[in-house]
Amino acid sequence: MKKVLKVFAVLIAICAALLAALVAFLQVNEYKPAQEEETVPEGMGEKTVREGDTLRVMTFNIGYGALDQSQDFFMDGGKNVNGESRQKVLDNMQGIADIIYGNKADVTFLQEVDRDSKRSFSIDEAEYLMEAYPGCSMTYAANFRCAYIPYPFPAIGKVEGGLVTLNQLTVSEAERISLPTSFSWPVRLCQLKRCLLVQRVPVEDSQKELVLVNLHLEAYDDGEGKEAQTQILFDFLEEEYEKGNYVIAGGDFNQMFDDIGLEEYPLTDVSHFQPGSIDTSSLGEGWAFVNDTSVPTSRLLNEPYDPQSENTQYYMIDGFILSPNVTMEQAETLDEGFEYADHNPVMLEVALKEGENQEDRS
Secondary structure, X not given: OXXXXXXXXXXXXXXXXXXXXHXXXXXXXXXXXXXXXXXXXXXXXXXXXXXXXXXEEEEEEOHHHOOOOOOOOHHHOOOOOOOOOHHHHXXXXXXXHHHHHHHOOOEEEEEEEEOOOHHHOOOOHHHHHHHHOOOOEEEEEEEEEEEEEOOOXXXXXXXXXXEEEEEOEOOOEEEEEEXXXXXXXXXXXXXOOOEEEEEEEEEEOOOOEEEEEEEEOOOOOOOXXXXXXXXXXXXXXXXXXXXXXXXXXEEEOOEEEOOOOOOOOOOOXXXXXXXXXXXXXXXXXXXXXXXXXXXXXXXXXXXXXXXXXXXXXXXXXXXXXXXXXXXXXXXXEOOOOOOOOOEOOEEEEEEEOOOOOHHHHO
């Protein structure tokens, strides 16, 4: 009996030492971005923009090319952890590239784009999409960088991914702005470090800029993280508008706009992911919150996609925020049937109002 207890004690000691070593490794290698970091676009868009111009903008969470209609995901009540196969991810990326190229947006906001992750077989998806859409720049901002994520089983492993903006317009400056994290140590070590990816496009024959903000806000938190990140986003948008700039923010908010979409897509099972709700009045008069409820923008990954299943849950969590000097002409959620990703892309057509200046809003 003493020998058994001794062996048991040794095994516990070894496990504790391995766990301590893993935590130490993750601590040393934790991604700690600065509050603001310059990020340099690859390539160069050649289009220019003037007051009165009309632009097409897309937002699309591509689910790192691995969350197609045949997949589920363990965080949503499913079983899968990583992509099915390298070839399947490549097939999905080709389908995603075809959607992006086929809609020919001037600006494309992308979320969950991997560059070197085990879950997507180390495919550089940012470069893949840039090469598939010539004539644009590609700007990347990491929001998920971890040397090794040890859970669940099989482990997620190494992750490098984030936000990508493809832009046919000429970008003068781009930066990554950190958002507060919702998680404390040690959980924080393996969590996303959310951010805003901001681009500035000069508006010709004026002192104004078109400020483009790509975002992906917190998902699996208690709600406080989303609220804190949303407030920082709002403060930034208002500051840029007060400078006289045009502002377009788009992405995956993991929240609804004033519960818009609940009537069409009720939340039937509270045990699954529940999006937050943004009080749009808190941003001020004249701002537009834009999405299209005719088609859901996201689905729950509790099971492979089956539109006839009673367990299928839909969400309206992707869209845009427009400053008062940007006019929404048209918005459409593209019904791609979640074929290549667990989100549908949202297309937006806007016009930049002419003649408004700082004195008009003071």
